[in-house]
Amino acid sequence: xxxxxxxxxxxxxxxxxxxxxxxxxxxxxxxxxxxxxxxxxxxxxxxxxxxxxxxxxxxxxxxxxxxxxxxxxxxxxxxxxxxxxxxxxxxxxxxxxxxxxxxxxxxxxxxxxxxxx
Amino acid sequence: xxxxxxxxxxxxxxxxxxxxxxxxxxxxxxxxxxxxxxxxxxxxxxxxxxxxxxxxxxxxxxxxxxxxxxxxxxxxxxxxxxxxxxxxxxxxxxxxxxxxxxxxxxxxxxxxxxxx
Numbered sequence: 001x002x003x004x005x006x007x008x009x010x011x012x013x014x015x016x017x018x019x020x021x022x023x024x025x026x027x028x029x030x031x032x033x034x035x036x037x038x039x040x041x042x043x044x045x046x047x048x049x050x051x052x053x054x055x056x057x058x059x060x061x062x063x064x065x066x067x068x069x070x071x072x073x074x075x076x077x078x079x080x081x082x083x084x085x086x087x088x089x090x091x092x093x094x095x096x097x098x099x100x101x102x103x104x105x106x107x108x109x110x111x112x113x114x115x116x117x
Numbered sequence: 118x119x120x121x122x123x124x125x126x127x128x129x130x131x132x133x134x135x136x137x138x139x140x141x142x143x144x145x146x147x148x149x150x151x152x153x154x155x156x157x158x159x160x161x162x163x164x165x166x167x168x169x170x171x172x173x174x175x176x177x178x179x180x181x182x183x184x185x186x187x188x189x190x191x192x193x194x195x196x197x198x199x200x201x202x203x204x205x206x207x208x209x210x211x212x213x214x215x216x217x218x219x220x221x222x223x224x225x226x227x228x229x230x231x232x233x
Contacts, residue, residue, distance in 0.1 A: 035221075037224075042226070043154075043206055043226070043227050043229070044224070044225075044226045044227065045160070045208060045210075045224035045227075046224075047221055047223075050221060091159070091160060095222070104150070104162040104165060104173060104175075105152075105162065105222055106162070107159050107160040107161075108159065109158070109159040110159055
């Protein structure tokens with residue numbers, strides 16, 4: 001079974017600085033999808049960024065980028081120029097490739113990110 | 118942008134009572150899900166639903182739980198006899214077409230259930 005591990009329960013970063021959130025996963029599959037979701041105090045689950053395992057190029061979305069190391073099964077999230085609105089719980093997630101039956105997303109335990117003004 | 122909507126946003130219920138949580142998935146989506154997040158814990162998969170039947174369910178999804186798509190738009194989660202440990206945020210989610218690889222699962226804002 002696939003697992004997702006986030007080893008940092010909490011992190012803090014100064015506003016405008018850069019922070020990296022770690023995530024590792026375990027799978028025997030060669031093709032899959034990885035996600036970072038953000039959960040602000042409102043508790044909504046918001047997709048931040050997505051990476052397809054077959055793509056070597058790291059995904060980027062504005063100030064958010066990932067460092068995807070497939071061999072190491074590592075998928076870290078880098079937030080540049082941190083803003084107060086980035087304060088949230090961040091979940092790393094894994095999803096199997098699709099077949100006729102859909103497959104669930106498996107979440108890590110989350111990292112709570114604090115932004116210091 | 119289309120959204121998954123959930124009602125109620127918060128419900129308080131007495132132990133042993135039945136609860137129905139409602140979701141309206143994105144209109145052209147085919148797969149539907151319920152996830153649960155107990156306070157302070159990670160998000161856990163409950164059930165997926167496709168073509169009017171359960172596609173997969175977790176061990177959490179026991180006989181007390183059921184899902185239904187009563188019409189073309191709503192997707193409901195019913196808890197027959199709530200227990201204190203059912204207190205959690207329940208997220209509905211939907212996906213357009215899993216055969217089109219990589220489609221994102223979109224989450225609703227959650228329904229916070231408190232069992233007293």
